[in-house]
Amino acid sequence: MNISSMKRVNRRIVLNIIRKYPGITRKEISNLTGMDPSTVTKIVTDLLKSGYILEDGEKNLPGRGRKGIRLVVNPNAINGLIVAVGVQKSCVGIAKFDGSYELVESFKTPQNFFDFIHKVVDIIKPFKSSIVGVSFSIPGIVDMKKGIIRNAPHLKWKEMKLRKLILEAFKDFDPEMIMMDNEAKLCLVAESWFNEKIKGLKNGVYIYQSEGVGGALLINGEVYHGEDYIAGEIGHMIVDPNGKKCHCGNKGCWETLISTEAIVQSYEYAYGELKGDSYNEKFLTLVSMNSQMAKNVLMRMADYVSIGILNILNVIDPQFVLFGGMMYNLPDYLIERIESTVKSQVLIPDMMKTKILKASMDIDEARIKGGALMLINKYIEKNI
Numbered sequence: 001m002n003i004s005s006m007k008r009v010n011r012r013i014v015l016n017i018i019r020k021y022p023g024i025t026r027k028e029i030s031n032l033t034g035m036d037p038s039t040v041t042k043i044v045t046d047l048l049k050s051g052y053i054l055e056d057g058e059k060n061l062p063g064r065g066r067k068g069i070r071l072v073v074n075p076n077a078i079n080g081l082i083v084a085v086g087v088q089k090s091c092v093g094i095a096k097f098d099g100s101y102e103l104v105e106s107f108k109t110p111q112n113f114f115d116f117i118h119k120v121v122d123i124i125k126p127f128k129s130s131i132v133g134v135s136f137s138i139p140g141i142v143d144m145k146k147g148i149i150r151n152a153p154h155l156k157w158k159e160m161k162l163r164k165l166i167l168e169a170f171k172d173f174d175p176e177m178i179m180m181d182n183e184a185k186l187c188l189v190a191e192s193w194f195n196e197k198i199k200g201l202k203n204g205v206y207i208y209q210s211e212g213v214g215g216a217l218l219i220n221g222e223v224y225h226g227e228d229y230i231a232g233e234i235g236h237m238i239v240d241p242n243g244k245k246c247h248c249g250n251k252g253c254w255e256t257l258i259s260t261e262a263i264v265q266s267y268e269y270a271y272g273e274l275k276g277d278s279y280n281e282k283f284l285t286l287v288s289m290n291s292q293m294a295k296n297v298l299m300r301m302a303d304y305v306s307i308g309i310l311n312i313l314n315v316i317d318p319q320f321v322l323f324g325g326m327m328y329n330l331p332d333y334l335i336e337r338i339e340s341t342v343k344s345q346v347l348i349p350d351m352m353k354t355k356i357l358k359a360s361m362d363i364d365e366a367r368i369k370g371g372a373l374m375l376i377n378k379y380i381e382k383n384i
Helices: 003-020 026-033 037-050 113-130 162-169 183-194 260-271 279-288 292-316 332-345 349-353 363-383
Strands: 053-060 067-073 079-084 089-096 101-108 134-138 141-143 148-152 157-160 178-182 204-209 213-219 222-224 320-325 355-358
Touching (some): 003 363, 026 037, 079 363, 101 113, 101 363, 134 162, 134 183, 134 363, 141 178, 148 162, 162 178, 183 204, 183 320, 292 320, 292 332
Parallel strands (some): 079 134, 320 355
Antiparallel strands (some): 089 101, 141 148, 148 157
16 A cells, blocks of 8 residues: 555544544544544644644543543535435435435325336436535335336335436436435434444344345344345345235245235224324324334234344344334334344243343434535545
């Protein structure tokens, strides 16, 4: 590695530390990285001049009377547009450089892919001159390199060339800054960055419940995609070969038992219609109810969740399992039921140390923040 490359690497290291630990000082960066204090000072000065970071007042340091200057990321240094595609409803946010976001619009997801593209193009137009790129969160399998949606079963989108169509509408966009990934994987990116309860843990599973069920794997500190970007599709783990047909075409997938669609349909078949305009909204209604009928349906779901988690634990042996997506809204009694069932059936006592937790963000916040981090990380890799 030449001197120029080393300087760029050090610059990115310092910037990412400030992103990860807002309010850190030059001295603390030097201690954390082992870089010479003068090197850190030069890099910080450069980042300040470039507008990527800001000084944010004084901070008391260990030692009598010692103070340092707090360093934070400038949230307005760059902006990106994040499109979180849902099966029934999608939302759009403006991503800030510090990983925060501002929700711009929500809309009913068009079932026709080309209608969806027209809608997104119209949304992008007013922001085009002020954003560095667009990031898509997709409820399905995505080829990130080629920019293709390989299969979004609930939307019936297959082999859709998302990046190509966006670039045809906006020819001066950098192709590398039209990004996309599976929604569960982006949620896990956000959780691994922001969730204090799993900070420092390198191996885990994120379960994403929505109209379908997805998942994501954290292995050695990185979200694992697999050879064909399909890793983590735990919703299509078959738990009942004689069960209901899934949107993927198989029978008895875990998704057919624990998705919001499956739970809502189960309740409505037995007890009548729930309030809400989508399966997710109706699921929230169900979770908020105190009736024994609602609890029976939800406890049955919890038991199926436990079966799936036990299978996952036996295959992966993770440090944590996070309940995300709509499961972020589960009441504590269901989490306790799942945890108790799982820990009573693990193969060895050591597996009881696995943390079973609700995610720290709801479905929209996690998808948008994950998409924002993906876009910002790519921008830093290319430009800083």
